[in-house]
Amino acid sequence: MTDDNDPMTDGGTDEEARTDGGPPATVPPDDETPTWSERKENSQGLAQLTYQYFERSRREDEDLRTESTYVERDVLGFPAWPHETIRNLAIASFFVGMLIFISALMPPHFGHPANPGSTPAIILPDWYLYWSFGLLKLNPLNPELAVLDGNILLGNEFLGIIAHGIVFGAIALVPFLNKGSARRPVEEPFWAAVGMTGVVLSLTLAALAIQNFFPFELDLLVTLTFLLPVLCGIITYAVLKTMREGYMYDLNRRYYMLRPPK
Amino acid sequence: MSLKKNDEMDHNAWLKNQDLTVIETAFLTTLIWVDKRLRIVDYLELLETMYYRANLQMPKSHTEQYDLDNKFWYWYPLYSLGSLSILAYLVAAVSGAMLGFYYSPSTAGAAAQGDPTAAYDSVVLILQDVQFGFMLRSIHSWAAQFMVAAVFLHMLRVYFTGAYKEPREVNWILGVVLIGLTLFFGFSGYVLPWKQLSFWAAQIGVEMALATPIVGEWAAQLLFGGFTLGQATLVRMYILHVFVLPFVVTSLIALHVGIVWVQGIAEPH
Numbered sequence: 001m002t003d004d005n006d007p008m009t010d011g012g013t014d015e016e017a018r019t020d021g022g023p024p025a026t027v028p029p030d031d032e033t034p035t036w037s038e039r040k041e042n043s044q045g046l047a048q049l050t051y052q053y054f055e056r057s058r059r060e061d062e063d064l065r066t067e068s069t070y071v072e073r074d075v076l077g078f079p080a081w082p083h084e085t086i087r088n089l090a091i092a093s094f095f096v097g098m099l100i101f102i103s104a105l106m107p108p109h110f111g112h113p114a115n116p117g118s119t120p121a122i123i124l125p126d127w128y129l130y131w132s133f134g135l136l137k138l139n140p141l142n143p144e145l146a147v148l149d150g151n152i153l154l155g156n157e158f159l160g161i162i163a164h165g166i167v168f169g170a171i172a173l174v175p176f177l178n179k180g181s182a183r184r185p186v187e188e189p190f191w192a193a194v195g196m197t198g199v200v201l202s203l204t205l206a207a208l209a210i211q212n213f214f215p216f217e218l219d220l221l222v223t224l225t226f227l228l229p230v231l232c233g234i235i236t237y238a239v240l241k242t243m244r245e246g247y248m249y250d251l252n253r254r255y256y257m258l259r260p261p262k
Numbered sequence: 263m264s265l266k267k268n269d270e271m272d273h274n275a276w277l278k279n280q281d282l283t284v285i286e287t288a289f290l291t292t293l294i295w296v297d298k299r300l301r302i303v304d305y306l307e308l309l310e311t312m313y314y315r316a317n318l319q320m321p322k323s324h325t326e327q328y329d330l331d332n333k334f335w336y337w338y339p340l341y342s343l344g345s346l347s348i349l350a351y352l353v354a355a356v357s358g359a360m361l362g363f364y365y366s367p368s369t370a371g372a373a374a375q376g377d378p379t380a381a382y383d384s385v386v387l388i389l390q391d392v393q394f395g396f397m398l399r400s401i402h403s404w405a406a407q408f409m410v411a412a413v414f415l416h417m418l419r420v421y422f423t424g425a426y427k428e429p430r431e432v433n434w435i436l437g438v439v440l441i442g443l444t445l446f447f448g449f450s451g452y453v454l455p456w457k458q459l460s461f462w463a464a465q466i467g468v469e470m471a472l473a474t475p476i477v478g479e480w481a482a483q484l485l486f487g488g489f490t491l492g493q494a495t496l497v498r499m500y501i502l503h504v505f506v507l508p509f510v511v512t513s514l515i516a517l518h519v520g521i522v523w524v525q526g527i528a529e530p531h
Contacts, residue, residue, distance in 0.1 A: 088345075095346050096353060099408055103400035110389060114461035115376030116491070123462040126448055128410040136470070157473030172438050174421070175431035183424035183528070195421050 122212065134205030135167070136160035140222050171198075186247045189240035197233035204228050273298075340419040341527070347412035348515060354405035355508065357398050364388045364395065367500035369456060369493045381456040381496060406448055413444050425528035433521045440518060443511050450503040456496060464491050464499070 040051040125133055139156035154162065178191050185192035204225040207214065211221055273294045277287065297303050364387060368380035378386070388395035417437060420426055426434035449467065453460045464486065471482035472489065479489070485502070487494025 091342060091346075092349055095349055095408075099350065099353060099404055100401060103397060103404040106404075107396060107400040108403040110385070110455070111457040111459055113372070113376060113378040113382040114456045114458055116461065117375040120458055120462060123459065123466065125463050125466075126407070126410075126452055128407070128414070128448060129445060132445070133466075136466070155473055157469060158475070161470055161474055168438060168442065172435050175426045175428070175434045178424075179428055181427070183427075185422055188424070191424075192422065195418070199418065 124210065127206075130206035130209040131202040132164065133209035134207070134225070135163040137208055137211065138163055138222075140218065186240050186244050189237045189244065192240055193233040193237035196236040197229045200232040201225075201229040337423075340415070340423075343412050343416035343419055344519075344522075347409050347416055348519075350405050350409035350412055351511075351515070354402055354409060357402040357405060358504070360398055361388060361395075361402055362504060364392055365454070367454065367496050369496055379456050381454065385455045385457075406451060410444055410448055413441055417441060423528070427528070429525055430521075430528060433518060433525070436514060436518050436521070440511065440514055443507060443514070447503065447507050447511065450499045450507065453496070453499045454503060461491060464495055468495075 040048065040055075043051060124130070136157065138159055142154065142156055142159050178188070182188045185195075208221060208225050211218060214221055277290055277294070282290070293302075364384055366380050366384045371380045371383065372378065385399070388399055390396075392398070420434070420437070449463070453464045453467075468482055468486050468489065468491065471485065472478050474481065482489055485498060487498045
């Protein structure tokens with residue numbers, strides 16, 4: 001671009017760089033390839049916005065790096081070889097060893113062949129699907145959801161499927177509802193309580209799935225299925241609220257020892 | 263744009279001008295020969311960059327900086343649950359591949375209702391005749407149980423340490439998808455031996471699908487091969503269990519771990 005010479009393809013002056021006379025070259029020489037900043041200026045609309053954003057985020061990274069209060073460490077952390085490798089190998093071998101030991105000790109039961117003609121008295125999935133099976137047994141709740149003339153709104157089985165959707169949806173929504181930098185349960189007793197409610201609910205739903213094993217009435221079991229989790233949530237909330245003051249004091253003291261407030 | 267070779271690129275002449283030992287000459291000749299064909303210099307450069315990046319001074323982690331380790335080390339085992347579930351997945355994959363040598367997904371061979379089918383018989387063969395087969399099935403089953411347990415506990419750890427928060431929502435949702443797929447993995451494996459409980463678990467699956475409006479019948483046909491259980495159901499569950507799910511779950515796990523790698527582990531503070 002800064003060359004004084006004419007372009008070479010139309011009989012220019014540069015003898016060295018003469019082609020054997022084809023059509024004008026369509027590939028631009030290297031110094032005519034636009035740089036990134038030129039491309040940014042040439043671009044419009046979405047592309048320009050993209051470039052602008054990239055520049056901003058790069059600047060943000062740079063600022064974060066320069067203004068960081070992080071203390072650099074002189075040595076690398078725990079060495080990957082051999083320390084970390086040996087620790088991981090030890091954990092992995094122990095885990096696989098336990099797996100094989102338990103497999104040898106408690107081989108799974110193998111039942112009778114499938115018979116479409118006779119329904120077994122007890123149908124159960126593996127333990128990890130008990131909660132899901134419990135959700136399918138929520139039909140005692142269904143009449144209470146009815147609005148008009150006591151007609152139920154949904155089939156009993158569809159109610160169970162909707163319950164699955166609600167469970168998975170609620171779990172997926174969590175990060176969009178709970179934001180901020182708090183990490184420990186004591187810092188957010190409410191969300192810890194929600195978590196405990198969920199854990200206990202999955203256990204009580206599993207109990208609902210194996211309802212035949214409980215010697216009391218189904219109504220009571222269904223009530224307990226929803227009452228116990230809420231109760232556990234309230235207890236968790238109360239305990240964490242109580243713990244919180246002393247715990248945060250201790251935590252803050254440690255922060256301030258290293259970084260006294262200005 | 264001369265087509266003449268530039269003298270600077272004449273590596274052999276450059277080599278001759280140098281005063282080199284035999285070893286150096288041999289090394290350089292080999293290097294030039296390979297590099298001319300494969301341009302390994304680019305890759306060596308990449309390796310060099312990676313080496314220097316790996317040896318950069320790292321910022322101290324939160325636990326290191328505020329000396330929280332004394333309160334904190336007993337939580338560390340909970341941070342290995344993700345890798346333990348991958349480990350169980352690998353064990354299940356290896357033992358499952360070996361079981362696959364002997365298993366046949368077929369409902370043929372039952373003269374009357376309730377007679378053992380070919381699938382059932384092949385599992386009986388594994389249990390009784392195949393060397394080490396009884397242990398193999400036991401390991402496969404327990405590996406599945408371990409994996410599901412580790413995945414559940416992993417989710418609880420992530421929830422209660424707030425590790426799903428702001429930049430990590432996508433990975434949380436990916437994890438929810440992975441839990442669902444893991445459960446479906448377990449379910450499809452539960453159906454394969456075609457024993458009494460397998461059949462009725464699949465029956466519940468079909469009924470669940472059929473109870474769903476609009477997409478239900480389509481889903482029942484796609485996953486179970488029809489509205490009643492039979493050969494089609496077994497083959498579909500088999501293909502899902504040994505072909506579709508392994509590919510999908512393995513690539514999603516790779517993505518899940520890759521995102522953790524990029525974003526770093528969320529430490530509680």
